Amino acid sequence: MSRRRIGVAAVVVAAIAFALLVSAQGLWQSWLSALFPKQPIVLMPRDTLAAFVLQHLVLVAVSSALTIAVGVPLGIFVTRRSGAEFRALVVAATDLGQTFPPVAVLALAMPLLGFGFWPTVMALFIYGMFPVVSGTIAGIESVPRAVLDAAEGMGMSPMQVLARVELPLAARVILSGVRTSVAINIGTATVGAAIGTGGLGVPIIGGLAVQNMAYVLEGAIPAALLAVLADAALAQVEVAVTVPEAAAGA
C-alpha cells in the first residue's frame, strides 16, 4: 500500500464522514441546543443542513466546471503560436484580476447581471478564471525547451506534443491553479447568500442578522470542513497526475 493510496483512501473516508455528518440533522439539533440552551430554535428552518450543503456544492461545481472548461483552453491558446499576440494581454488581465477582491467582484455582478443563482455563477466563473489561466500558462511554459525539441524531433505533430508532452508535464501546475480557484469559489459562494443564492452562507449571514449564534455555527462549521475537504481532495488529484519523473526532477 503506497502513501498515495493511503492519501486517497483518507480523503474518501473523510468525504463519506462529512456527508453523514451533514445529513444527521438530529445530531446538530441536540448539540447546538446543548451549547445554546437559551435559544429556542437552533437550526435554520428555511432548509435542512444537507440542502444548504447541496446548494453550495452545486454552485461551486457549476462555476468551477465552467472555469476549467474555458480557462484551460484559453491558457493553452495563448501559449500557441497563433495566440501569442494575446499572451501579454491575458497575463496582464489575469494579474490585475487576481488583485480584485472576490467579494467586490461578486458585489459588482449584482448591478450588471442581477440577483440569484446564475449571476453568482457568472461572477464565480469569471473570478475563478484568473488562477486557472495563469496556472495553465505557467505550467505549459515550465516545460523545458529541450523536451519540446526532442518531441518534435521524434516526429510528433503539434497536437501530439501538446497532448502527450506539454499537458502531462504541466498537469501539476495547472491543477494547483484549479485548486486555488475552487478554494476561492467555495469561500466566495458563502458570501453569495447575500445576493440570494442559497448555500451555507444563508445560516451564517442569517444567524448574524438575528443574533442567533447557533445558526452561525450551523453554517460555519460545515463550510470550513467542506473547504478543507475539497482542498485535500484536489491535493490528492494533484499528486495523482504528477508525472513521476517530473516530480523527481522538481
Added chain:
Amino acid sequence: MGAMVALAGATALPFVELRANRLVPGAAHSVAAAGPWAYLLWLLVGVGFLSAVAPTEKARAASSTASGYGLVVALAWGIGHAASTLLVGQPSAARVSLGAGVWVLLAGTAILGFSGGVERRRKLVRWAGPLVLTALAIAAAFAWGGLDRISLAREFAVRASSFWTLLGGHLAMAGTGLGFGLALGVPLGLWATRNRHVRSVVLGVTGVIQTVPSLALLGLLIAPLAALSQAVPALRALGVRGIGATPGLIALTLYALLPIVRNTYVGLAEVDPAVIDAGRGMGMSSWQLLWRVEFPLALPLIIEGVRTASVLLIGITTLTVFAGARNLGILVFEGLGQFAPDLILLGALPIIALAVVADVALSALGRALTPEGVRA
C-alpha cells in the same frame, strides 16, 4: 482587439439608463445621448482601429495610447452631457446610471492602453504627464460637464461624510490586521528556519486557515468570543466582544499569516550559505548576521508576502461588517440589501482601487528594497 471591444461598447450596448428613482430599473439610452461627444467617441474608436493597421510599431503604439487616453476623457464628458440633458425636466428623484456600454468601452480602453504599452513604461515620469492631464480633464467634467449629476456621484454626495469615515475604517482595519500579521508572522517564519518541526506545524496550520472561507472563520470566531466575553467581564471592559472589531481583527491577522510566514521562511532559507559564512568570517555575531545580512537579503520576499497579504485583507475586511465592524463593506451590503446598484458601486469600486493601489505600491517598495548587488 481593444478597439473592437470599445466599438461594441460604443454602439451595441446601452450607454446610460434614466430611472425614475435610485432603486427601479430604467429606460436605456444609446450613446447618442452623449450628444456631440458621441462623435468624438466614435472618432477615437476609429483611431484605435488605425493602431492595428499602422505601418510602424511606433505609430501603432502612439495611436492606441492616444485613443486610450482620449476615450477616457471623452467618456467622462459624454456621460456628463447625457446626464445633464436627460435630467432636464425630470423630478429630483430621477437618476442617470452608467449602462453596460460604458463598462465595455472602459474595458476596451484598458486593452487599447495596454497594447499602447502603458504598462511597459516603468518610469513614472514618462506616463505621469498624460495621466495628470487625463485626471484634470475628468475633474473638469465633474465641475462643468455634468458628470456630478450621475447617480453614482449623487449617491456619494448623500454619503460624503460617512464615506470618508468608512474608507478610513477600512484602511485602519486592514492595516491593523496586517500589522498584527507582521508582528506574529515574521518571528514565526524565523523560528521555522531554525526548527523543522515548527516549520511543518506552522506552515500546515496557516495553510489550513487560509482554505477556510472567511465568512465561516468569522462565524467560528464570533460564537466563542461572545461566550467568552459573557463569562469574563474583564475582557468585556477591554472591548472584546463577539460582535465588533475583535473577531474581524483576529480573522484578518490569521489570514495575513500564511503569506507572511511562508515568504519570511523562504526568504531566510534561500540566503546563500556562502554569504553567511563570509559574514561569520568577518566576526559577526549571530544577531548581527540576522540583522545585517539575512533580513536585508530576505526583505524583498517578505515584502512580496506583505503585498499578497494586504490585497487579501483589503478584500476580507469587507466581510467584517457582518461581525459589526464599520467600513466600506457597509456600503456594499447595504446596497445589496436595498437593491441599490449605485450604492454597491460606491462601496465596491473604492475597495478594488485600494487593492490595486496596495498591489502596485508594495511591488514598487519590494523592488526599491532589493539590495543593489542582488537585483535581477
